[in-house]
Amino acid sequence: MKRIIAPLLFGLIGAAILVSLGTWQMQRLEWKRGILSKIESTISGDPIALPQLISPSEQEYMPVRLTGQIGDQALFVLVSAKRVGAGWRVISPMTTVEGRRILLDRGFTPVENKTAPPRAEQITLLGNLHWPDDRNSSTPENDVAKNTWFARDIAQMAELLDTEPLLVIAREIAPPDPGLTLLPVDTAGIPNDHLQYAITWFSLAVVWLLMTGALIWRRSKED
Incomplete structure (x- = not known):
């Protein structure tokens, strides 16, 4: 025993x-x-106007509805989309009818199509505020000279495009953005x-x- x-x-x-x-x-x-x-409840909630005071901890994923014009410039962030492969997230400046200039994530284009269609007309969009955490210890530095970005570094992008350090991820755009596939925020990437x-x-x-x-x-x- x-x-x-x-x-x-x-x-x-x-x-x-x-x-x-x-x-x-x-x-x-x-x-x-x-x-x-x-x-998920926040993402799909009722949209509001763009907040005047910015608080990332309180406003992450907040839905907003905006009207304005997309600028001619575009930054290209290298990403991979499911069932499609490598491509670019297209980030452009947007000037709202209230005169605010922000960053807009317009969506995805295939890697061989490193272009962003210019938009001269006024558009209306539904999107979500987002402060992405794309960078980790293995993420390369952004190649600004070649316009190849590996992370959506909002401060760096805002300085380059002369916008507020504020990013909206498009969920709906009217009229639609030709040649671009929307990549709205969701919880799929949260482990x-x-x-x-x-x-x-x-x-x-x-x-x-x-x-x-x-x-x-x-x-x-x-x-």
């Missing part, structure tokens, strides 16, 4: 730790689902891997208990 007490305690304590980690991940899963639900982590921890707990049981059985046979 003494030979199995130590592995039994070790097995039970280890399994309890693994189960607690799995339970914590399940709690994180519910927390993340709540956040994603709130973001939610907590269920997989929970399954991993719970599976490890089962394996731990099976190994403990095997060890105890072997020791019992040695007596």
Whole structure:
């Protein structure tokens, strides 16, 4: 009996730790689902006018409706779209009827089509405010000279295009932007891997208990 007490305690304590980690991940899963639900509700909410005071933490994904003109300039951000492949996000300045000049993410064009159709007419759009976090430790620096951007660095883009440091991602544009496919904001790019982590921890707990049981059985046979 003494030979199995130590592995039994070790097995039970280890399994309890693994189960607690799995339970914590399940709690994180519910927390993340709540956040994603709130973001989706914000994205699809009733649009408002462009806010005068900017607060990224409070206004992220806020829907806005704007009327104005798109400028002739365009910046091209290298991205990859599902089922399409590499291409460019097209960022242009937009001057609203109220006289504000902001950054507008007009959508996607294939990588071989590094052009942005000029828009002389007035347009109306529905979009969402966004402060993207595109850059990480492996993201190259933007090649401004060649107009090849690897991250939507709002401050740098705003300075270059002489706009407010404010980006709107288009969801609807009327009349539509010819040659461009809209890439509206959504929650698809926000990771939610907590269920997989929970399954991993719970599976490890089962394996731990099976190994403990095997060890105890072997020791019992040695007596």
